[in-house]
Amino acid sequence: MIPELSLEKLKIFEKIDNVLVVADSAEKSLETTAKNNLISSGVKILNIAEKNQTTFDQIVDRAYTKYPTPEYGKRKIQCLFETGYCGANYGLNLLNNESDLLKNDPSHKIGVVLGYGNVAIGAITSLIEAKLNIIRVMTRRDLNQKILRPWLKKASIIVSGAEQDSTQRGKNYYITNDNISRDIKKRAVVIDLIGGMPHNRGPVEALVSTTFLPNIHFIKDDVFVAGLWGWDQAGMVHESAATYSRQTIDILLGEEMLINGLSSLHKGVEPAFIPAP
Numbered sequence: 001m002i003p004e005l006s007l008e009k010l011k012i013f014e015k016i017d018n019v020l021v022v023a024d025s026a027e028k029s030l031e032t033t034a035k036n037n038l039i040s041s042g043v044k045i046l047n048i049a050e051k052n053q054t055t056f057d058q059i060v061d062r063a064y065t066k067y068p069t070p071e072y073g074k075r076k077i078q079c080l081f082e083t084g085y086c087g088a089n090y091g092l093n094l095l096n097n098e099s100d101l102l103k104n105d106p107s108h109k110i111g112v113v114l115g116y117g118n119v120a121i122g123a124i125t126s127l128i129e130a131k132l133n134i135i136r137v138m139t140r141r142d143l144n145q146k147i148l149r150p151w152l153k154k155a156s157i158i159v160s161g162a163e164q165d166s167t168q169r170g171k172n173y174y175i176t177n178d179n180i181s182r183d184i185k186k187r188a189v190v191i192d193l194i195g196g197m198p199h200n201r202g203p204v205e206a207l208v209s210t211t212f213l214p215n216i217h218f219i220k221d222d223v224f225v226a227g228l229w230g231w232d233q234a235g236m237v238h239e240s241a242a243t244y245s246r247q248t249i250d251i252l253l254g255e256e257m258l259i260n261g262l263s264s265l266h267k268g269v270e271p272a273f274i275p276a277p
Contacts, residue, residue: 020044020067074118077247079232079240084122084161084193086235087228088113091157091191092130094217094224101156101187110134112155114143114174114203115162119193123159138162143174152183160203161193170201177205181221192227202227 021044044067046059088111095101095109102108109132113123116137127135136151143162152158152175160175175190184190195210196202202210206220210229217226232240252259256266265273 020046020063022046076251077244078118079236079243080118081122081125082232082236082240082243084119084124084159084231085126086122087161087191087193087226087231088123088126088157088159089235090216090226090228090231091159091189091224092126094189094226095157099187099189099224101185107133108156110136110155110157112136112138112151112158114138114148114158114160117161117163120159120161123161123191123193127157127159132157145176145179148174149179149183152179153185155188156185157189157191158184159191159193162203163194164203169196169203173201173205174203175205177220180206180223180225184223186222187224189224190226192225193231195227195229 046063046066109130111127111130111132111134113120113127113135116124116139120137124135124137134154136155138148138151140162142148158175162174164172164174180190190204190206192202192204192207192210194202196207197209201208204225204227206225207227210227211217212229213234216228216234217224219225228234256269258265262273
């Protein structure tokens, strides 16, 4: 059941587009102040208990019918999950084979993941498969030093998969050099999945730019740091190559039919098309 929420408490939604609250409540209280406040804040509500939906497919179909997806969707060619999965796997390999952090207590594995988008979900999956004792996922509201620092101090492996607004890049680092030198355990591992360059910094201050093969990681203040450009190509080269090939074929022969030329691009593709001189 959605509790009664004031508009003041719902301000977190104001800067987030396309918020969908999924509720599972047959109680009439869903129709009261809480629901009205959510809707007045520009938030959509899908109550999966309505009309006795019994299967996941029915719920999804109803969501698409009630709230059509935005005209501009996700990337058509991507390996975002694989990027997060491979980056976390590399970090686990460092933790288990290069670091001696767990030497005295092999069971003390605590992972911290910044973000919960497509890339971060890949990292979370990797850490779950590794059977870590604790996996703490830091959401958007957690990405401040007051909340982050205590968990950075506990972690054996930290994976940064939270994107930053362009105005914050190079100004507000989620993992600072001070964190690495003072807070993070010696011989712990920090993995960045977002990437950056000197003119467009990422969320990990120690990474002035992404790393490249064969020097994937380096050690700063006795902490392993890595932020490879192309994690998926390093950890799942055959799988990601096959995925990219399938996605390219779909664009050429699927709905866009780009095999017929570039004269009738989809509206979501037109802005990205830059003809050669």
